[in-house]
Amino acid sequence: MIEVRDLVKQYGDHIAVDHLSFQVEKGCIYGFLGPNGAGKSTTMNIITGCLAATDGQVLIDGFDAFERPMEAKKRIGYLPEQPPVYPDMTPLEYLRFVAKAKNIRKEDVEAQVASAMERTGITHMKNRLIRHLSKGYRQRVGFAQAILGDPAVIILDEPTVGLDPMQIIEIRDLIQSLGKEHTVILSSHILSEVSAVCDQVMIINKGKLVAIDTPERLGEHFLTKATIRLLLKGDETAARAALGALPEGVELTFSPSEEAGTVSVYLEMPHSLDVREQVFHACAGAGVPILSMESKVATLEDVFLQLTAEAEGAAEAAPPAPDQTPEPEPPALQEDKPDEKEAQQ
Amino acid sequence: MRVIYEKELRSYFTGLTGYLFIAFLLFFTGVYSIVLNFSSFYPNFEYVITNLSFVFMVLVPVLTMRSFAEERAQHSDQLLYSLPLKMPQIVFGKYFAMVTVFLVPIAVMCVYPLILRLYGEVDLLTAYSSIFAFFLLGCALMAIGLFISSLTDNQIVAAVITFLVLLFCYMVTSIVDYVSPASLFSFTAFTVVFLLLAGAIYFVSKNVWLAVVVFAVCEIPLAYLYLFHMITLAGAFQNFLGYLAIFSRTSGFINGVFDLTAVVYFLSIAGLFLFFTVSALEKRRWN
Numbered sequence: 132m133i134e135v136r137d138l139v140k141q142y143g144d145h146i147a148v149d150h151l152s153f154q155v156e157k158g159c160i161y162g163f164l165g166p167n168g169a170g171k172s173t174t175m176n177i178i179t180g181c182l183a184a185t186d187g188q189v190l191i192d193g194f195d196a197f198e199r200p201m202e203a204k205k206r207i208g209y210l211p212e213q214p215p216v217y218p219d220m221t222p223l224e225y226l227r228f229v230a231k232a233k234n235i236r237k238e239d240v241e242a243q244v245a246s247a248m249e250r251t252g253i254t255h256m257k258n259r260l261i262r263h264l265s266k267g268y269r270q271r272v273g274f275a276q277a278i279l280g281d282p283a284v285i286i287l288d289e290p291t292v293g294l295d296p297m298q299i300i301e302i303r304d305l306i307q308s309l310g311k312e313h314t315v316i317l318s319s320h321i322l323s324e325v326s327a328v329c330d331q332v333m334i335i336n337k338g339k340l341v342a343i344d345t346p347e348r349l350g351e352h353f354l355t356k357a358t359i360r361l362l363l364k365g366d367e368t369a370a371r372a373a374l375g376a377l378p379e380g381v382e383l384t385f386s387p388s389e390e391a392g393t394v395s396v397y398l399e400m401p402h403s404l405d406v407r408e409q410v411f412h413a414c415a416g417a418g419v420p421i422l423s424m425e426s427k428v429a430t431l432e433d434v435f436l437q438l439t440a441e442a443e444g445a446a447e448a449a450p451p452a453p454d455q456t457p458e459p460e461p462p463a464l465q466e467d468k469p470d471e472k473e474a475q476q
Numbered sequence: 477m478r479v480i481y482e483k484e485l486r487s488y489f490t491g492l493t494g495y496l497f498i499a500f501l502l503f504f505t506g507v508y509s510i511v512l513n514f515s516s517f518y519p520n521f522e523y524v525i526t527n528l529s530f531v532f533m534v535l536v537p538v539l540t541m542r543s544f545a546e547e548r549a550q551h552s553d554q555l556l557y558s559l560p561l562k563m564p565q566i567v568f569g570k571y572f573a574m575v576t577v578f579l580v581p582i583a584v585m586c587v588y589p590l591i592l593r594l595y596g597e598v599d600l601l602t603a604y605s606s607i608f609a610f611f612l613l614g615c616a617l618m619a620i621g622l623f624i625s626s627l628t629d630n631q632i633v634a635a636v637i638t639f640l641v642l643l644f645c646y647m648v649t650s651i652v653d654y655v656s657p658a659s660l661f662s663f664t665a666f667t668v669v670f671l672l673l674a675g676a677i678y679f680v681s682k683n684v685w686l687a688v689v690v691f692a693v694c695e696i697p698l699a700y701l702y703l704f705h706m707i708t709l710a711g712a713f714q715n716f717l718g719y720l721a722i723f724s725r726t727s728g729f730i731n732g733v734f735d736l737t738a739v740v741y742f743l744s745i746a747g748l749f750l751f752f753t754v755s756a757l758e759k760r761r762w763n
Contacts, residue, residue, distance in 0.1 A: 209554070213551040215552040
């Protein structure tokens with residue numbers, strides 16, 4: 132659907148996009164993930180024809196975006212970071228204008244505009260001036276503009292920024308419904324959003340693609356160690372005795388806990404090993420009550436932090452080898468992330 | 477192109493800009509017509525036109541300042557770039573919308589000579605060719621304004637710069653006669669202009685070598701001429717300034733001559749600046 136080959140964008144001495152290559156298949160939702168200034172918006176602007184590239188090639192449905200921009204642009208709907216709306220128009224006028232500019236046939240314009248407004252839920256606002264609409268509604272008008280004319284690819288630059296939680300949920304639902312018929316690429320720095328919505332995640336850092344995979348497999352690939360945190364009643368010797376019989380490969384770290392008469396244990400093991408049941412039986416058998424047990428699976432956030440931090444370190448130390456397999460590190464334990472933890476008691 | 481044209485035209489008339497432009501131009505036309513035609517009993521509508529051209533200095537910036545500056549400020553330029561539209565289509569759509577707004581007061585002006593004719597002998601050909609020249613002058617100035625608007629994202633800056641440029645073009649007509657025709661003066665003056673040009677190039681591109689090369693390319697032939705063919709530089713700067721005096725180009729029409737070179741001149745200015753606008757917008761996509 133979209134093929135990006137060796138894309139380079141240079142601003143003076145600064146390289147914003149550095150030999151970026153990837154392919155996007157039909158009918159998937161892709162998430163573009165990266166820290167600020169990683170080159171997400173620049174790449175999106177180049178794909179949509181808003182920016183010219185220094186070097187490289189972008190093919191959209193086989194059409195070169197630089198040599199045959201008209202054909203390429205017809206196949207793309209783009210919602211930039213700031214919704215590109217005209218405050219002095221009403222949504223209806225605005226969408227009619229975009230529909231005509233997209234060369235939609237005259238007799239289809241009204242129907243297409245109506246269906247785009249219906250899908251984005253702005254029909255009841257169609258006769259208000261965009262100037263008077265809230266940020267959320269402007270974003271939806273921008274959305275409606277992008278999906279007009281049923282483009283094969285829809286590109287969304289940070290589509291949920293500045294929306295309230297209700298609106299974020301609605302926009303996410305909308306993106307998921309779009310993903311059924313269109314190829315969607317969205318950029319975000321909100322990781323839970325990307326893992327919730329996207330089929331494929333592309334992590335980009337300093338203009339380079341560091342990883343592309345499904346959110347789950349990214350977790351498996353890059354974090355080979357799983358961790359469990361235990362809070363046990365008793366002292367360290369009792370805990371050591373109880374957990375002594377766990378299988379090979381489980382590393383134990385004991386540390387005093389804040390609560391008097393308890394000890395906290397940190398277990399580290401290969402990702403493939405699930406020892407939660409064994410821990411329960413071992414502790415129960417030894418008469419050491421488990422006060423809490425938290426198992427932590429790798430989240431996209433860890434992968435992201437690890438990959439971007441690695442690229443940073445590599446860039447400082449030596450010229451980075453692009454395809455190096457990252458050395459796994461134990462993920463830091465995080466507080467208060469209930470949706471990404473399994474808690475057992 | 478048509479879709480941009482319609483959108484722009486609509487926005488001129490949903491806001492105040494279009495009405496303001498038309499109202500002010502017609503107001504001044506009326507004032508001068510009352511003073512010259514109805515109080516002083518001149519049957520020549522072209523006198524009104526001569527006196528009227530100064531209003532362009534204020535009215536053209538009003539009309540052109542928002543065209544591209546506003547798009548950039550509200551980020552809607554990204555929409556235009558991502559739509560299947562070619563850059564010249566966008567520029568010409570906007571330009572023709574302006575020209576259409578301008579045609580409204582021009583159409584009203586065309587009634588004046590007919591009214592005057594009710595009261596005496598009127599040279600209709602001169603009157604209408606003057607209106608035509610006035611129209612062309614306006615078109616050329618609007619192209620300049622459009623170009624300046626494409627350089628900035630601030631409407632006010634665009635308006636002020638356009639005003640200053642037009643003011644300079646207006647003043648240059650009267651300066652030209654006082655400029656020394658001496659070769660040495662021409663040489664110095666051109667050198668200063670080239671230095672300014674090199675400075676501007678450095679400012680835009682931040683490339684010292686480019687600026688130096690451009691300066692050298694301009695300055696070396698100039699120095700050669702000054703040293704070996706000094707006579708060619710006599711009066712050269714005067715002529716150069718004469719080319720910038722856009723406003724004075726209507727004088728032929730006003731004196732009853734249909735000046736084809738002036739028509740070509742106005743159309744070239746308009747074409748050149750529309751081309752500059754397209755290039756400036758294309759260049760923006762590169763950085």
